[in-house]
Amino acid sequence: MEPLLFWALETLLFNDFQPSSSNSPFQNMLTDVTNQLLPGSSQEAPSGPSNIAGIDQAIQQAALSTGLSPALLKAVATVESSLNPAAVSSAGAIGVMQLMPQTAESLGVNPYNAEQNILGGAEYLKSLLDNFHGNLTLALAAYNAGPGAVDHFGGIPPYQQTQDYVQKVLSTYQALASSPEST
Template sequence: MRAAIGVIAAFAVAVAGVVSLVLLDSDAQATGSAGGLTGVPDEFRPWILRASHACQHPELAPALLAAQLQQESGFSTSSSLVSPAGAQGPAQFMPATWDTWGRDDDGNGTISPYDVGDAVMAQGRMMCSLIGHAKESGLGGDARSLALAGYNAGWGAVEAAGGIPPYPETQHYVATILSSMKKFEGALLAVSGSKKGVGALRRASSQIGTPYSWGGGSPNGPTPGFCDGTNGYLNGRCSASVTAGWDCSSLVQYAYWTSRQLPRTAADQYRATSERSISRDQLRVGDLLFWSHGGTSGIYHVALYAGNSTVLHAPRTGKDVQLAPLASAMPAGEYYGATRP
């Protein structure tokens, strides 16, 4: 971070756990752990996960924070690390910006940009706020890119430019971090086994974190969608047309495409698989779950059963492909039934 940033509006945070499942052919074993991150020094790992989990915006993935730390300092813990511009510590905070975001998160009695816990949690708070600004700004595009640009150049520069500022350093900063995220991504859903449903869930799990896009997605991967007058809008703008991603049924179609070529919409997917209706107490990994506003023609959502009373799905505009509890993934009273492709 090379420039100080002004005071940014406070944000509310929701603490959420990360679910990591190991699914076997028996569909009987599942263990919880803090997955979703790999390739970082041990002393950074718990703080990166905590900072990510404390943010209400799913865009702030652990891998994004890790890639940013790699770019800022290479995970340096040197007590003398200061950039030519005066930025300090592993997350490279300017002193004035540190005064806004720094706290004694590690409980050692000091608030220091050189303490790993303090630095990473402050990085997470600032990035979470910037992502929120990006999503509310009406600028469009990738909220992560705009937030990273704000971290590097200041949010005022992003607003003035109407997007990523035309500074070579900032453009390189954003591109490098986004392109290096992959090497830090650990499995949020580790799936093993050979059954058709397990294979479908494994394929779908590779898309965790990909944005929802109404009408987007194909058997070949995520694509931009479209707006139909009602769906696909975010903050009054057509988000789907500029967002490469999935809607609920395209994700399911993609998941099963190599073993069964399901139709495109949730209602049609139910009709195509309804000959194998499954009760909730008989669910297996990869089964399809449906929600309806009334009858087969009212089916509006489909998800993949992920074991342990969780589902993997693309929920709605503004959200990403994610794991969620079955009981709260969609309105409980609108649950319609399950099938096994």
């Protein structure tokens, strides 16, 4: 199978099928096939929680550690990966919080470990909020497009994908924050 076609199939399956255990035969098979077919793919399978309760718990821990709202972290994770610890973007972003490998390395986290990925994403978002003086909109734009792009354009970059991303995260955050069972 062509690597791009396989990637599309894998993405579809990972986004639509979330097994309750990170060690399911289906997920192991996909990881093995991915490692065989895609050059440069990681030899490391995702670890940590793959169920929503485990992801929620990791988000709560990261929120406590960073002082960020759990609803904000869950909104970012939802928009980034649909809370999928096995998600890998076409740009190479990994896991629940879709960390780029260089970002994960600079944060000292393993992006394939769901707890570390979530904590790393929370720490990165917190640093962006600090960098942009608490401006959530700019921090979210920087999370998506990079802080250099936000600096270069003096605000949200004129990229449709980034503009849509910021709006999706903000609306998801608002919905989560106002729900009675919000995290």
